[in-house]
Amino acid sequence: MALLETPARETRPPQPATRRRGRGRGAVNVNSPAHRGDARLAWVLIAPSLIGFAVFAVYPTLRGLYLSFTDFAVLTPPAWVGFDNYVKLASDDVFWSALGVTVYFVALSVTMSLAVSIVTAAVLHRLTSSTVIRGLIILPFLISAVVAATVWAWMLDAQLGIVNIAIESLGGDGVRFLTSREWAIPSIALINVWKQMGYTSIIIFAGLQTIPPTVYEAGRIDGASELQMFRRLTLPLLRPILALVLVLNVIGAFQVFDIVQVTTKGGPANASNVLQMLIYSKAFGQFDFGYASAMSFALFAILLVITFLQMRLLRANESEVSA
Amino acid sequence: MKPQRIASALAFVVIAASALTACSTAEETSAGSGTVNWWTWDERQAASYHKCLPGFQKDNPGITVKISQYGVADYFTKLTAGFVSGAAPDAFQNSVPLLGAYAGQKQIMPLDDLIKKTNYDLKVFNIGVDSWKYTDGKQYGIPLDWAGAAIYFNEAKVTEAGLTADQVKNMTWNPDDGGTFDDIVAHLTVDKKGVRGDQAGFDKANVATYGIGSLASGDFNGQTSWNSFVSTLGWRMGDKPAWPTRFQYDTPEFAKTLEYLRGLGDRGLMPGYGQLTVSGSQQVGSGTVAMIQGGTWDATSITKIPGVKVGIAPTVKGPQGRSMISNSNANNIYVGTKNLDATWKWVTYMGSEACQSAAGVDATFLPSIAKSLQAAVDAQKAQGLDLSGFVNALNNGELWAAPPTANGQELADTIKPLFEAYFSGERDKNVFGEMAKKTEEILGE
Numbered sequence: 001m002a003l004l005e006t007p008a009r010e011t012r013p014p015q016p017a018t019r020r021r022g023r024g025r026g027a028v029n030v031n032s033p034a035h036r037g038d039a040r041l042a043w044v045l046i047a048p049s050l051i052g053f054a055v056f057a058v059y060p061t062l063r064g065l066y067l068s069f070t071d072f073a074v075l076t077p078p079a080w081v082g083f084d085n086y087v088k089l090a091s092d093d094v095f096w097s098a099l100g101v102t103v104y105f106v107a108l109s110v111t112m113s114l115a116v117s118i119v120t121a122a123v124l125h126r127l128t129s130s131t132v133i134r135g136l137i138i139l140p141f142l143i144s145a146v147v148a149a150t151v152w153a154w155m156l157d158a159q160l161g162i163v164n165i166a167i168e169s170l171g172g173d174g175v176r177f178l179t180s181r182e183w184a185i186p187s188i189a190l191i192n193v194w195k196q197m198g199y200t201s202i203i204i205f206a207g208l209q210t211i212p213p214t215v216y217e218a219g220r221i222d223g224a225s226e227l228q229m230f231r232r233l234t235l236p237l238l239r240p241i242l243a244l245v246l247v248l249n250v251i252g253a254f255q256v257f258d259i260v261q262v263t264t265k266g267g268p269a270n271a272s273n274v275l276q277m278l279i280y281s282k283a284f285g286q287f288d289f290g291y292a293s294a295m296s297f298a299l300f301a302i303l304l305v306i307t308f309l310q311m312r313l314l315r316a317n318e319s320e321v322s323a
Numbered sequence: 324m325k326p327q328r329i330a331s332a333l334a335f336v337v338i339a340a341s342a343l344t345a346c347s348t349a350e351e352t353s354a355g356s357g358t359v360n361w362w363t364w365d366e367r368q369a370a371s372y373h374k375c376l377p378g379f380q381k382d383n384p385g386i387t388v389k390i391s392q393y394g395v396a397d398y399f400t401k402l403t404a405g406f407v408s409g410a411a412p413d414a415f416q417n418s419v420p421l422l423g424a425y426a427g428q429k430q431i432m433p434l435d436d437l438i439k440k441t442n443y444d445l446k447v448f449n450i451g452v453d454s455w456k457y458t459d460g461k462q463y464g465i466p467l468d469w470a471g472a473a474i475y476f477n478e479a480k481v482t483e484a485g486l487t488a489d490q491v492k493n494m495t496w497n498p499d500d501g502g503t504f505d506d507i508v509a510h511l512t513v514d515k516k517g518v519r520g521d522q523a524g525f526d527k528a529n530v531a532t533y534g535i536g537s538l539a540s541g542d543f544n545g546q547t548s549w550n551s552f553v554s555t556l557g558w559r560m561g562d563k564p565a566w567p568t569r570f571q572y573d574t575p576e577f578a579k580t581l582e583y584l585r586g587l588g589d590r591g592l593m594p595g596y597g598q599l600t601v602s603g604s605q606q607v608g609s610g611t612v613a614m615i616q617g618g619t620w621d622a623t624s625i626t627k628i629p630g631v632k633v634g635i636a637p638t639v640k641g642p643q644g645r646s647m648i649s650n651s652n653a654n655n656i657y658v659g660t661k662n663l664d665a666t667w668k669w670v671t672y673m674g675s676e677a678c679q680s681a682a683g684v685d686a687t688f689l690p691s692i693a694k695s696l697q698a699a700v701d702a703q704k705a706q707g708l709d710l711s712g713f714v715n716a717l718n719n720g721e722l723w724a725a726p727p728t729a730n731g732q733e734l735a736d737t738i739k740p741l742f743e744a745y746f747s748g749e750r751d752k753n754v755f756g757e758m759a760k761k762t763e764e765i766l767g768e
Binding site for chain 2: 266
């Protein structure tokens with residue numbers, strides 16, 4: 001994160017930003033009489049989150065890992081099958097097709113989302129100071145995904161949707177947004193971008209505010225245009241924030257389910273059958289929890305690798321400002 | 324944090340936990356003695372079956388029956404959760420594709436001993452008994468109803484076209500020239516300039532009214548789409564009537580029928596795949612289509628569209644007469660029931676002419692007992708609704724039972740995208756060989 005040396009901080013002993021973070025414990029003297037016995041209280045305070053994390057994250061993950069090596073249909077105890085589910089996965093056309101569909105969705109969704117969000121955040125930052133507009137930007141994010149998807153499904157309806165009525169009134173041919181192979185994923189990606197864009201914009205906007213105005217002043221003195229400053233100053237200085245939103249967006253997009261479930265249910269002909277949809281129908285439709293768990297772990301592994309690569313390639317923990 | 328605050332936080336956690344415990348306790352004790360819990364997914368049928376309660380309670384004053392209804396989207400998930408937690412209903416309405424999963428995992432009980440002990444006669448049913456025999460040869464379900472397909476037509480559109488209701492009710496069909504069905508569909512189709520589908524100059528790209536609603540469907544048994552056509556050629560779904568090892572999608576007559584039906588869309592006589600998104604009754608009500616083929620369960624609602632008179636016609640008469648698949652729902656008994664005697668009494672009462680006739684008069688379902696079906700048809704006739712075609716279908720042997728299969732849901736999920744690919748034009752008829760092969764793999768698991 002960008003850590004700017006503010007006048008207030010300058011009164012403390014000067015230390016490099018990274019070192020100061022690493023020595024967080026030094027900020028509080030745990031041996032002072034006022035803090036004795038804090039450990040017990042600390043445990044009590046974090047206990048609810050810890051218990052919640054153990055019960056709702058650690059246990060289901062471990063249980064899922066175990067189930068992925070079993071044949072489990074809920075009503076009878078799981079039967080150990082070793083690596084059978086993973087072997088089946090390797091040759092399952094539907095799984096690979098779902099992975100392809102998901103990657104296509106992620107690519108479309110994340111690219112559009114980042115592009116729109118960066119521009120929106122830059123506009124918010126440089127061209128307006130209206131808090132109302134800044135507040136409105138985040139509104140779609142506050143709407144439930146199911147509600148957003150339902151309303152968009154109505155608007156994009158091939159027969160009665162307002163979007164097609166508009167296209168036809170302008171002389172164009174109606175588009176089967178959610179019922180054709182070509183349009184299903186782009187349409188879902190558009191809905192997702194509309195929904196997520198406000199949140200991503202606000203994070204980027206917050207990042208923009210950490211860039212010192214003096215940088216832009218210097219740029220202006222050097223005769224740089226708004227566009228040049230955006231490309232040469234804003235984007236490089238925003239890299240850690242962009243890396244964060246990229247990782248969040250990629251993970252979020254890989255997990256898309258609600259919008260697909262409401263709008264297309266994976267159709268037509270598996271054109272929008274994303275991984276989460278496939279996992280859901282295997283587990284809760286066909287009650288094949290063993291195989292569904294194996295697919296979930298495949299997705300988990302994919303996300304782990306992608307996130308690791310993103311963090312490495314984008315040097316997400318470094319900032320040009322603090323350098 | 325002050326100790327008092329910690330105490331109040333802990334108190335909150337304890338209260339929340341005890342509230343959750345209270346919920347689960349209430350679930351567990353709901354199947355008390357003398358009470359039979361029965362579930363259905365259809366709210367209209369739940370209301371109809373309430374009419375059986377007075378008769379049942381007169382004979383069994385000590386038994387209370389609690390009828391619950393849960394929407395079909397949640398019904399089977401809720402049922403499974405009930406099996407896992409031991410809180411499933413004593414008896415419940417079930418659908419044939421789930422028989423394999425529930426009987427195979429020993430969640431529902433075989434009823435042969437009870438049938439024998441109480442001399443219950445399964446011959447009372449005219450359809451549905453065999454669909455509920457599991458691979459062990461035992462009877463797991465007591466039939467409730469059956470469902471098939473019917474053609475619903477906008478009477479005004481038919482008259483406007485110079486046709487009669489009788490002509491629609493007696494449509495013939497074959498996969499070569501489409502029989503009178505083809506002629507009627509073409510004549511009922513009108514483009515935006517008023518030119519009919521069988522006249523020169525018909526513009527298939529700008530149709531105002533289609534002759535027939537879409538017969539494209541991803542449903543693996545095509546119950547309200549292609550099934551009533553291909554069945555008239557003698558085609559049957561499985562290689563055997565029950566527990567088949569493959570579905571016969573790869574036969575020449577199947578491909579020929581499906582090619583004919585998809586061709587209706589290419590000719591502009593039927594809406595294209597995914598073109599219309601509103602329900603069949605809305606398509607008929609708005610005049611977008613002149614006829615639709617729907618489920619028998621649509622009969623009581625589609626004929627009540629305000630301002631539009633809708634007639635009911637049987638399915639087409641093909642080379643081997645009329646024929647269609649029929650799905651029979653049935654009552655199953657949960658193995659964990661704590662009140663088997665009372666439950667069996669309720670289940671057998673529901674499977675009696677008295678209950679089926681009392682509940683059937685609303686025609687919210689078609690009873691599996693012919694006499695009760697006749698009573699339902701008579702009652703509806705008095706209200707101006709002619710359901711006589713459904714009695715004929717049952718009495719004339721036009722129905723064949725949907726085969727019980729293993730892995731029903733996996734079959735449905737696997738076949739659906741392939742049918743969608745075919746009807747959207749993405750795949751050609753070669754897809755049917757792949758479909759048959761997939762069913763072989765799934766049914767052999």
